[in-house]
Amino acid sequence: xxxxxxxxxxxxxxxxxxxxxxxxxxxxxxxxxxxxxxxxxxxxxxxxxxxxxxxxxxxxxxxxxxxxxxxxxxxxxxxxxxxxxxxxxxxxxxxxxxxxxxxxxxxxxxxxxxxxxxxxxxxxxxxxxxxxxxxxxxxxxxxxxxxxxxxxxxxxxxxxxxxxxxxxxxxxxxxxxxxxxxxxxxxxxxxxxxxxxxxxxxxxxxxxxxxxxxxxxxxxxxxxxxxxxxxxxxxxxxxxxxxxxxxxxxxx
Amino acid sequence: xxxxxxxxxxxxxxxxxxxxxxxxxxxxxxxxxxxxxxxxxxxxxxxxxxxxxxxxxxxxxxxxxxxxxxxxxxxxxxxxxxxxxxxxxxxxxxxxxxxxxxxxxxxxxxxxxxxxxxxxxxxxxxxxxxxxxxxxxxxxxxxxxxxxxxxxxxxxxxxxxxxxxxxxxxxxxxxxxxxxxxxxxxxxxxxxxxxxxxxxxxxxxxxxxxxxxxxxxxxxxxxxxxxxxxxxxxxxxxxxxxxxxxxxxxxxxxxxxxxxxxxxxxxxxxxxxxxxxxxxxxxx
Numbered sequence: 001x002x003x004x005x006x007x008x009x010x011x012x013x014x015x016x017x018x019x020x021x022x023x024x025x026x027x028x029x030x031x032x033x034x035x036x037x038x039x040x041x042x043x044x045x046x047x048x049x050x051x052x053x054x055x056x057x058x059x060x061x062x063x064x065x066x067x068x069x070x071x072x073x074x075x076x077x078x079x080x081x082x083x084x085x086x087x088x089x090x091x092x093x094x095x096x097x098x099x100x101x102x103x104x105x106x107x108x109x110x111x112x113x114x115x116x117x118x119x120x121x122x123x124x125x126x127x128x129x130x131x132x133x134x135x136x137x138x139x140x141x142x143x144x145x146x147x148x149x150x151x152x153x154x155x156x157x158x159x160x161x162x163x164x165x166x167x168x169x170x171x172x173x174x175x176x177x178x179x180x181x182x183x184x185x186x187x188x189x190x191x192x193x194x195x196x197x198x199x200x201x202x203x204x205x206x207x208x209x210x211x212x213x214x215x216x217x218x219x220x221x222x223x224x225x226x227x228x229x230x231x232x233x234x235x236x237x238x239x240x241x242x243x244x245x246x247x248x249x250x251x252x
Numbered sequence: 253x254x255x256x257x258x259x260x261x262x263x264x265x266x267x268x269x270x271x272x273x274x275x276x277x278x279x280x281x282x283x284x285x286x287x288x289x290x291x292x293x294x295x296x297x298x299x300x301x302x303x304x305x306x307x308x309x310x311x312x313x314x315x316x317x318x319x320x321x322x323x324x325x326x327x328x329x330x331x332x333x334x335x336x337x338x339x340x341x342x343x344x345x346x347x348x349x350x351x352x353x354x355x356x357x358x359x360x361x362x363x364x365x366x367x368x369x370x371x372x373x374x375x376x377x378x379x380x381x382x383x384x385x386x387x388x389x390x391x392x393x394x395x396x397x398x399x400x401x402x403x404x405x406x407x408x409x410x411x412x413x414x415x416x417x418x419x420x421x422x423x424x425x426x427x428x429x430x431x432x433x434x435x436x437x438x439x440x441x442x443x444x445x446x447x448x449x450x451x452x453x454x455x456x457x458x459x460x461x462x463x464x465x466x467x468x469x470x471x472x473x474x475x476x477x478x479x480x481x482x483x484x485x486x487x488x489x490x491x492x493x494x495x496x497x498x499x500x501x502x503x504x505x506x507x508x509x510x511x512x513x514x515x516x517x518x519x520x521x522x523x524x525x526x527x528x529x530x531x532x533x534x535x536x
Contacts, residue, residue, distance in 0.1 A: 055427055060352055087429035097424040100442040100533040109438075110428040145533045158424070165428060 005071050005088075005168045006031055007052065007199055012066035014047055016059065021047045023223045025066070029216070034191065034200040036214035036231075038207060039246070044223040045203040049171050052201065053089040054082050070169075087114055090167035092175045096154035098146030099161075103138050106146045106157055110165040128164040132156040132190055152183025159190060163198075170194065172202040176209070188213060207247065211235060219243050285513060292506030300507055305473045312498045317508050323476050323483035325515070326391060327469055328459035331398035332406070335454055338399075339407035340447070347414045347439065348432045360411065366404035372463035374400050379467040392479040394469025401464050402454035409453055413446030414439065421535060442534055445527040452523045456516055462487030486512045 007029045014022040022044045029035050037045045050056040052068055054075060067074040075085045087110075099106050107125045116124065125142075129135040134156045138149070146157055155175065162170060172191065176184035191200060191213060204210050210217060210231075217234040219227045219242075227234065227243045238244045245251045253261070299316050306315035342359070350356040378397030387393050417439055425435045440447070462485070470482030471492070486508055493505035 053427060055423055058423060058426065083429045083431055085429075086427055091423075091427035093420060093424060093427070095420065097418070097420045098535060099421070099425060099438055100535050101438075102533065113428070113430055113434050147533065147535055161428065 005199065006069070007089075007169055007201075008069045009048075009051075010067040010069060012048075012051060012064070012068060014044075014051060014056065014065075015063040017061045021223050022051070025225045027218060027225060027228055029199060029201060031199050032196050033215035034195050034202060034213050035216040035218060036210035037201065037203045037218045037220060038205075038210050039220035039226075040251075041205070043220040045220055046173055047223075048218075048220065049091075049173050049201060049203050052169070052171055053086050053091055055086075055091065057082075087165055088167050089169045089171060090162035090165060092155075092159055092162055092170065092172045094174045095178045096151055096158050098149075098154050098157055101146060102143050103146050103149070103157065104142035107160050107164045110161060114165055124164055128160040129157075131163060131193075132160045133186070134160060150183075152179050152186060155179055155183065155187055156190070159187070163194070167198065169199045169201065172200065174203050174205060177205065207249075219246065221246075288506050288509045288513065291503065292508070292510040295500070295503035295505075295507030296510060297507075300504065301511060304475055309473070310492060310496050310501055312496075312500045317484075317486065317489050317504075317511065319473055319475050320484040320486045320489035320508065321511060321515075323391070323469070323472075324459050324486040324512070326476050327394050327398060327465060327483060327485055328455055330391070330395035331402050331458045332451060332455045334395060334399040335402035335406045335458075336451055339403055339410060339450075339454075343407050343410045343414060344436050344440070346411065348436045360408070363404040363408050363411075366400070367408060370463070371401050371461050374398075375464040375467040378464060382468060387480075389468060389470030389482045390480045391469060391476060391483045394465045394483065394485075395479075397464045397468040398458045398461055401461055402458045405457055406450050406454035409450035410443070410447050413443050413450065416446075417442050418535065444530040445534070448523055448527050448530065452520060455519065459516065460487060460512070462491060486515075 009025050009027055012022055012025040013020065025048060037048060039045050047056065051064060056062050056064065064076055068076060070085065070088065073080070075082075099109060101109060104125055107128050108121050111121050111124055126135060129138060134153060137153065138144075138157075141148075146154065149157060159175075175191075176187045179187065188209065191202065194200060195215070202210075202213065204213075214231040217228060217231050218225055219234070219238075219240075221242055227238060227240045234243075235247065238247060242251070297316075299314065301316055301321060302318060303314075303316040304319040305317065306313050309315040346356045346359065350359075374397055378393060378400070381396070382388065382393045421439065421442060422435060425438045426432075430438070465483075465485045466488055469485060471484050471488050472482045473484070474481075476483045490505045490508045490512070493501050493508060496502065496505075
């Protein structure tokens with residue numbers, strides 16, 4: 001199978017000051033599928049996710065060693081343009097966080113900075129809002145502040161904002177954790193709908209959610225990748241005893 | 253007394269202690285405004301705000317303080333703009349590129365020290381600077397000197413406002429693939445009302461400062477003539493009138509104080525109003 005784009009890590013190590021947060025992570029993330037990263041709090045899930053779009057660099061005292069390969073090219077190599085990387089690897093955060101702009105501008109902003117032609121932006125905004133099922137709700141008040149939307153709507157707006165830039169990969173950091181069950185379900189079905197067109201990497205505390213969404217699963221423990229594999233295999237026949245115990249909720 | 257009763261009693265007492273503090277703060281403001289209004293009201297007239305002083309003004313003759321009103325407005329506006337021109341890029345650099353580096357912390361310390369320096373020192377500094385470049389007492393020299401007074405206030409207030417901006421906003425913006433500068437643009441949108449407050453605080457300090465312009469802007473009974481001519485300022489005008497041995501002139505000093513207070517009040521109210529408009533899109 002020809003993959004349009006690929007994402008992998010090789011011996012990825014991350015330190016916060018002297019504390020090592022990730023140890024020798026080597027994994028190939030399957031293209032156009034949903035990879036779920038599970039594991040207890042503080043195991044390095046979010047750190048791993050943020051290493052994939054170099055958002056990690058915002059923290060003071062972070063050191064990254066090893067490689068994150070986007071189409072075979074290390075995104076940490078000197079000379080790599082970080083804005084291009086982040087344009088290709090989009091992100092949906094834990095809490096909905098719209099930009100301090102109108103609903104329309106929230107979606108249009110990313111396209112503007114990435115040089116999409118002005119004449120095309122209106123159409124793209126509508127398409128992106130449609131893709132997240134928000135167009136019908138906001139079409140008449142595009143100029144209203146994004147903060148006038150409900151939490152679930154805001155998270156869908158953030159998703160529209162992310163996909164409007166047309167990334168190849170979308171990272172989701174516990175993106176349903178702060179939402180009510182109905183809104184969370186809405187986001188989940190959107191993620192399932194995006195599968196096939198985007199490579200999705202989601203961090204979740206919720207094993208049931210991982211079962212519902214994931215094609216591929218990574219289980220992390222204290223900064224190490226304990227086990228990873230296709231979801232069916234992973235959940236039905238976990239190889240490591242640590243994984244078995246975690247899935248049985250005996251630990252973590 | 254049970255444990256619960258004791259906690260409720262403490263709560264009750266403390267509530268009144270806090271209210272007392274609020275009362276004293278409000279009373280102080282009311283008292284200041286009340287006293288200057290009471291003493292200045294008889295001296296307030298259309299002539300006061302529409303005319304420069306006549307020759308015998310400080311001896312009880314006619315005229316007003318239009319020279320000082322216009323001079324103060326020009327001086328404070330110029331100084332605040334100049335301070336903003338330097339402070340805003342400095343602070344944006346700190347937040348976009350310098351983070352919590354040594355440079356950033358050193359700069360913050362320097363600004364805090366600058367904030368604490370009395371304005372008479374800035375006046376003396378501005379005066380020697382003037383001599384150095386061969387400038388005489390003028391609106392320009394006053395603007396430059398008072399800008400030094402306003403700079404730390406504007407910079408540190410804006411700095412604190414930006415520190416309060418949610419960390420997630422930076423992440424959300426940068427995650428879209430923005431450059432640092434574009435991220436700062438978004439951060440600026442979020443903090444515009446705070447920036448306005450910072451500018452207002454700086455303006456208030458600039459227009460109320462007497463010592464720095466005394467050496468550098470000079471004083472004149474004429475209306476402001478240009479950047480290279482001396483200008484009058486309200487605090488100095490108040491000082492000269494209060495020093496006069498005539499009751500009627502001293503009353504006009506209080507009237508001038510009322511005018512100065514009114515200017516600050518009007519600007520504060522306008523800022524409140526604009527702030528609400530600017531804050532329409534803010535993420536809370």
